[in-house]
Amino acid sequence: xxxxxxxxxxxxxxxxxxxxxxxxxxxxxxxxxxxxxxxxxxxxxxxxxxxxxxxxxxxxxxxxxxxxxxxxxxxxxxxxxxxxxxxxxxxxxxxxxxxxxxxxxxxxxxxxxxxxxxxxxxxxxxxxxxxxxxxxxxxxxxxxxxxxxxxxxxxxxxxxxxxxxxxxxxxxxxxxxxxxxxxxxxxxxxxxxxxxxxxxxxxxxxxxxxxxxxxxxxxxxxxxxxxxxxxxxxxxxxxxxxxxxxxxxxxxxxxxxxxxxxxxxxxxxxxxxxxxxxxxxxxxxxxxxxxxxxxxxx
Numbered sequence: 001x002x003x004x005x006x007x008x009x010x011x012x013x014x015x016x017x018x019x020x021x022x023x024x025x026x027x028x029x030x031x032x033x034x035x036x037x038x039x040x041x042x043x044x045x046x047x048x049x050x051x052x053x054x055x056x057x058x059x060x061x062x063x064x065x066x067x068x069x070x071x072x073x074x075x076x077x078x079x080x081x082x083x084x085x086x087x088x089x090x091x092x093x094x095x096x097x098x099x100x101x102x103x104x105x106x107x108x109x110x111x112x113x114x115x116x117x118x119x120x121x122x123x124x125x126x127x128x129x130x131x132x133x134x135x136x137x138x139x140x141x142x143x144x145x146x147x148x149x150x151x152x153x154x155x156x157x158x159x160x161x162x163x164x165x166x167x168x169x170x171x172x173x174x175x176x177x178x179x180x181x182x183x184x185x186x187x188x189x190x191x192x193x194x195x196x197x198x199x200x201x202x203x204x205x206x207x208x209x210x211x212x213x214x215x216x217x218x219x220x221x222x223x224x225x226x227x228x229x230x231x232x233x234x235x236x237x238x239x240x241x242x243x244x245x246x247x248x249x250x251x252x253x254x255x256x257x258x259x260x261x262x263x264x265x266x267x268x269x270x271x272x273x274x275x276x277x278x279x280x281x282x283x284x285x286x287x288x289x290x291x292x293x294x295x296x297x298x
Contacts, residue, residue, distance in 0.1 A: 006075040009292040010066075011167060011285075012150070013081060014044040014051060018285050019066050020292040025276035029293050033070060034282045037062045048116050050084045050143035056153050063157040076154065077163040077295050079288075080142070082190065082197045082211040085166050086121075088113055088139040089206060095127070095135045106139060114141070122147050128205050138206060140166065163295065168197040168211070170294030171246050171287060174274050176204070177297040184241035187231075187262060189224070190287065191247030191254075196220060198227050200235065208235055221257050228261035240264040246287040 011018040021033040040058035044051040053059065067073075090109050096102045106125050107118040114121070121141040128136040142164075151161045168190040175188070183203045190197040194215060200208040208231065214220060240262040245254065246269045255266040271278060271286040274293045282289070 005077050005163060005295055006073070008070075008073055008075070009077045009079065009295055011079045011288040011291060015039050015041055017062060018288050018292075019070065020289055021070070022292060022296070028274060028276045029296065030276045031278040031289060031292070034279050034285070034289060035066075035069070036282075036285060037066060047143070047146075049086060049114070049121070049141075050146045052143075053146055053149045053153070056149065059150075059153050060157060063154065063159065067157060067159075074158060075160045075162050077165075078150065078154070078161050079165055079167045079170055079291055079295070081192065081195065082166040082168040083195045083213065084146075085140050085142045085211075086110075086114060087166065087169075087209045087211065088137075088141070089128070089209065090125075090137045090139055092135045092137065095130075095137070106137065110139065110141060116143075120144060136205075165295070167288060167291045168199070168246075170291040171269070172199065172201070172244075173294035173297045174290050175244055175269065175294075176201070178274070182241060185239065187240050187243045187258070187264070189243065189245045189247075189258070191220065191245065191250055192287075196223065196247075198224075200231060200240075220251075220254070224254075224257055225261060242267065244269060246290065248284045248287060 007022045009020050016036055016038050018036045020031055023030045023032045039062050040055055043055045043058040045054045088110065092105065092109060095105060103123065107123060110118040120143060122144040123139065123141045125137045125139040128138055147164055154161050171190055172188050186201045188199045195211060195213050197211040199206055212223065241264060243258045243262055243264050243266040245266060250268060255268065258266045269290060271289050274290050278289065
């Protein structure tokens with residue numbers, strides 16, 4: 001079932017953002033407007049877990065230009081890079097029924113995996129499965145100060161932020177709603193200029209999600225081979241039914257590396273698979289626009 005959200009989505013990054021306006025189509029949505037806007041280089045600065053919004057005036061000016069070009073609208077969904085979040089899959093023996101008590105249990109469980117106190121984070125979770133043996137959760141967390149400042153700047157520009165989520169998970173939402181139901185493992189890889197996200201979904205449920213920075217001593221190919229070894233050794237992911245790759249500027253030999261490591265067909269995602277139409281003058285942001293369509297899938 002489609003989620004009911006306003007048609008405008010902003011995909012925010014450290015030095016730019018993308019705005020997309022979606023409209024219903026016969027089978028797939030249409031992107032009626034899409035444009036990328038530059039931000040000052042010092043808009044965000046590096047910080048633990050989530051970058052800090054250091055130059056609010058830069059984002060304010062970018063949103064002013066956006067509103068001037070697109071007219072009056074008041075509500076928006078915001079997508080952020082996966083690396084701005086900590087994405088955890090937690091196994092707990094039990095979870096209280098009361099939401100406040102449940103959140104305290106989740107925060108306490110995060111203490112073992114995070115470099116900063118969980119009290120400084122905004123945390124959201126969803127129950128993946130619940131059995132007599134325990135509860136499995138998908139947990140998203142990001143620094144509250146940064147998210148709150150982003151919301152404040154948007155609000156001052158006349159825009160209410162009604163959703164903040166990672167880009168990669170919304171690309172997967174767009175894929176999963178269109179694929180046949182399966183109980184097998186599927187691998188998803190989202191590649192950006194400075195980072196990449198690897199995820200494995202067993203049927204409908206994520207069993208592994210990790211976002212890592214690029215630019216260190218290891219190449220993307222080396223990172224993929226290490227991830228493949230880890231998945232085989234720790235998750236029992238011996239058989240991958242399908243590999244999905246999203247991102248701009250993906251090297252031609254990447255599909256070969258994935259096929260070799262996972263012995264599975266590899267599909268590089270194209271925006272035209274997910275929309276009925278989109279502006280013809282937009283380049284290099286197919287993955288981000290695909291994520292925008294994922295906002296509306298359940």
